Amino acid sequence: MLAVKEILLFGKWSYDFIDVKDPSLKKYICLKPVRLPHTSGRHEHRKFGKAEVPIVERLINKLMMPGKNAGKKHLAYNIVKKAFELIHLKTGENPIQVLVRAIENSAPREDTTRIMYGGIVYHVSVDISPLRRIDVALKYLTEGARLKAFNNPTPIEEALADEIILAANNDPKSYAIQRKEEIERIALSSR
Numbered sequence: 001m002l003a004v005k006e007i008l009l010f011g012k013w014s015y016d017f018i019d020v021k022d023p024s025l026k027k028y029i030c031l032k033p034v035r036l037p038h039t040s041g042r043h044e045h046r047k048f049g050k051a052e053v054p055i056v057e058r059l060i061n062k063l064m065m066p067g068k069n070a071g072k073k074h075l076a077y078n079i080v081k082k083a084f085e086l087i088h089l090k091t092g093e094n095p096i097q098v099l100v101r102a103i104e105n106s107a108p109r110e111d112t113t114r115i116m117y118g119g120i121v122y123h124v125s126v127d128i129s130p131l132r133r134i135d136v137a138l139k140y141l142t143e144g145a146r147l148k149a150f151n152n153p154t155p156i157e158e159a160l161a162d163e164i165i166l167a168a169n170n171d172p173k174s175y176a177i178q179r180k181e182e183i184e185r186i187a188l189s190s191r
Contacts, residue, residue: 007033009056009096010081013088018097022104024130029055029100038073051131055099056080062138063160066146079157086161095164102167106140106176107133110187125187137176141167144175 008014015033020026028051037057043049050058063069063076084095091098112123128136145160152159166174172181 007035009034009037010084011035013084013094013096015096018094018100020100020104022107025104025107025134027051028130028134029103031055031096031100038077048131055103055134056096058134059099059138059142062142063145065142079160082157083160083164086158087164090161090165091168098168099164102141102164102176103134103137105170106167106174106180107137108180108183108187109133110184112187112190123190125191137180140176140179144179147175 006014006016015031018031020029020031030052032052032054034054034057037054037060039053039057043053053061060073060076060080063079064071064073069075087093087095087098108128110125111128113126115122115124141163142160144163145156148154148159148163149156163174163176167176170177172178
């Protein structure tokens with residue numbers, strides 16, 4: 001009789017005992033066990049299909065975004081894989097749990113939108129949906145890593161690992177935490 005082997009991310013990291021403390025994000029952070037975070041866009045044509053994409057793959061997809069790295073998923077995959085190994089070495093924790101904590105800490109709760117009344121533009125504070133909160137948090141995590149590694153000897157893997165660790169610790173030195181606080185401050189002033 002064959003024993004069922006546990007599915008580990010990158011063959012190393014377990015999805016067991018990963019908890020999402022933020023109740024609004026729990027439904028949208030997908031922690032379904034996968035070996036390779038690559039769904040080939042199966043979620044694309046369904047409403048809220050993005051919520052079923054593994055959270056690590058969403059990080060990889062955000063890392064591919066601008067100019068030079070666009071479409072190079074294997075490169076982004078290797079960057080995230082090395083960054084996860086660095087996170088484990090620096091913290092001694094499961095990197096998936098550290099990523100989830102970083103997303104929870106760097107996801108803004110409020111933002112502003114523009115409303116026009118008769119040619120006059122008002123900025124009004126609005127709540128952000130949980131799916132957008134995750135998107136914005138991932139965007140700021142990868143943007144912070146990209147800015148830290150650009151024109152620097154620091155490799156992108158190390159910059160991404162540092163950014164995720166700082167955000168997970170809610171450190172104000174993290175780019176993602178700085179941007180979150182700036183957005184929430186602007187939203188507070190426009191209430």
